[in-house]
Amino acid sequence: MFVDVVFWVMTVVAVVMGAAVFVVDSMARATYALALSFVAVGVQVLLLHQDYVGVIVILMMVMEMAVMAVYMVMFMGMNPALMPMSMVHDKRKALAAASVVFLTLAAGALLIPWPTRRGQPSSxxxxxxxxxxxxxxxxxxxxxxxxxxxxxxxxxxxxxxxxxxxxxxxxxxxxxxxxxxxxxxxxxx
Amino acid sequence: MTLQTVLLLAAALFSIGLYGAISQQVVVMVMMGLELMINGLILAAAGFWWFLFPHPSGQVLLMVIIAAMTVEMAIGFAVATLLHRDHEADMTDMAGDLSE
Structure with missing residues (x-):
């Protein structure tokens, strides 16, 4: 029960923050949204009993996003938190491609008769x-x-x-x- | 939490990342899209590992995915630095050297 609640909360955080990366109007916010999305995925990897990989994902991504924030301040020559921006091309085609890919993958995930688990995890x-x-x-x-x-x-x-x-x-x-x-x-x- | 729900989430993350990687113009944002796609891969691999075949070799595969992500980021930052240094470019459309 507890695991399920945490899983769904982290699912919402991962997807909403992942989408926010390309919706928010500043690079600093996009960076921190991506960091949050990664932390949520790291927690889910922990829920899947891969303690080491989960911790590595969280630590690595938090550091990487910190580097990315510094990088943007360095090269964009502005305070990225205050600079609205929307720099996209072919938005409609990109949305269509992403939707088709999602529907295909989701259909595969739901329709394929996945085999039952083989073997037991080590303690x-x-x-x-x-x-x-x-x-x-x-x-x-x-x-x-x-x-x-x-x-x-x-x-x-x-x-x-x-x-x-x-x-x-x-x-x-x-x-x-x-x-x-x-x-x-x-x-x- | 089932394999299906984990894979659905992974598919969502992958698709959002794909949208970003295709549509964004700023090099760093394209890299963020790629990161998000790899993020989905990590989760899908972790789900397959736990629900289908929890053998240590699956975890090793995850380490390889994370290593690939590190390489992508490091070289991506270096290339973006070079682009910026060479022709003050931070947009993919400004980096058409190889297409000319």
Whole structure:
């Protein structure tokens, strides 16, 4: 009973806040609406007995939305909470596409005769996840880890203002031009 | 709380995200739409896991989805920074370099 009440409350929060992201007229409000929607989904993942994943979703999304808010203040050059905005194109087609997708998915969810549950969950799902990641599913960890490192490197390379490729050319063999650098830096090239 | 209700909610979140990803013009808002779609995926995967096959390997799949979401956000922010730096653009319509 308690679980059902929490589930339905979180369902309403997740959907209303998710829709609010594209309805409210400021980016700051949209960011916090999305954060709330994610927290609601995180709580539902907790209700589905995936303690670790649920907590990760909540923590990660709250931090991510905080970063996003800072990002918007940085780049939009305005106080995003005070700036009304509506920047959409093809609204009608987008609404139609989204409606068709929802109806198709909902029909699938309701009409497919889902099988009954196979197997029983372990008593401590977090421990089971840890043992899977460090045991039989270690390949997943060994693949995700380099992907994360590559993401960090790629993010910095894409976003950095003036890298060694700008100074030394694509093959890194050009003459160093430090004229546009605020500080010379480097290792004496 | 049944598998059907969880999947319905996931479908709703996915569709709202799809609407945003298609219709929004600001790059960051498009990213928010993508996030919402992945949000629905996380919930659907969690529902399938609990109601159909509560084996630890399903949780590992969820971790992969979350990792994909992190990568999307990090690279998305970096690309938006580059766009802004390069031609003061924060709208998708202003970033038509590859179509020219």
């Amino acid at each position: 401590d799902t977090t421990r089971a996840l840890g043992e899977a990641l460090m045991g039989s599913k270690m390949l997943v960890m060994t693949v995700v880890s380099p992907v994360m490192v590559a993401t960090i490197v790629a993010g910095i390379v894409i976003a950095s203002k003036r890298s060694r490729y700008d100074r030394l050319g694509d093959d890194l063999r050009g003459a160093a031009d430090h004229s546009a650098d605020p500080q010379r830096g480097g290792v004496g090239r």
